[in-house]
Amino acid sequence: MSSTFTVLNPNYRELIVEKVVGQRFMHHIGFQLDLIEPGLVTAGMVIEEHILQQTNFVHGGATATLADLVMGFAAYTLVAEEQVVLTADLRVSYLNPGQGDKITAKGFVIKAGRKMIFCEGEIYCEKNGVLTMIAKASAIMSVVNLSDIER
Numbered sequence: 001m002s003s004t005f006t007v008l009n010p011n012y013r014e015l016i017v018e019k020v021v022g023q024r025f026m027h028h029i030g031f032q033l034d035l036i037e038p039g040l041v042t043a044g045m046v047i048e049e050h051i052l053q054q055t056n057f058v059h060g061g062a063t064a065t066l067a068d069l070v071m072g073f074a075a076y077t078l079v080a081e082e083q084v085v086l087t088a089d090l091r092v093s094y095l096n097p098g099q100g101d102k103i104t105a106k107g108f109v110i111k112a113g114r115k116m117i118f119c120e121g122e123i124y125c126e127k128n129g130v131l132t133m134i135a136k137a138s139a140i141m142s143v144v145n146l147s148d149i150e151r
Contacts, residue, residue, distance in 0.1 A: 007078065030045045045102070057099055060092075067105060071141065088141065090137065091137060100125040101126055102126040106121065
């Protein structure tokens with residue numbers, strides 16, 4: 001997958017690790033990046049009580065957050081140092097209830113443009129050693145120059 005994309009920032013891994021430090025919600029839910037490659041990011045977390053809804057399945061909002069994070073970071077691997085990505089559109093299809101011990105999330109770029117990056121994501125739960133896809137997602141990430149952002 002990495003051979004099909006042009007990397008504009010050779011320090012993309014360091015940039016993403018720096019972004020993770022600032023993602024307070026990721027730390028709260030225990031989300032940890034596993035793999036960072038051009039156009040591809042995987043991550044995981046242990047399923048704990050604070051991300052469950054009332055019937056003890058992983059909350060849909062937590063699932064959507066995981067999908068958004070891995071797709072956004074996959075897009076980040078392909079932008080220049082002076083650019084950021086912002087989620088412009090996020091769609092999540094919930095396929096199965098989230099239950100088990102661990103969640104694994106995979107985000108990957110489908111097409112990278114100058115202004116928009118199209119991504120897909122897959123979220124899996126592991127229970128008794130068996131992976132079940134609980135959600136499939138797609139997103140459009142908007143590429144924004146840092147100099148254009150009002151702070």
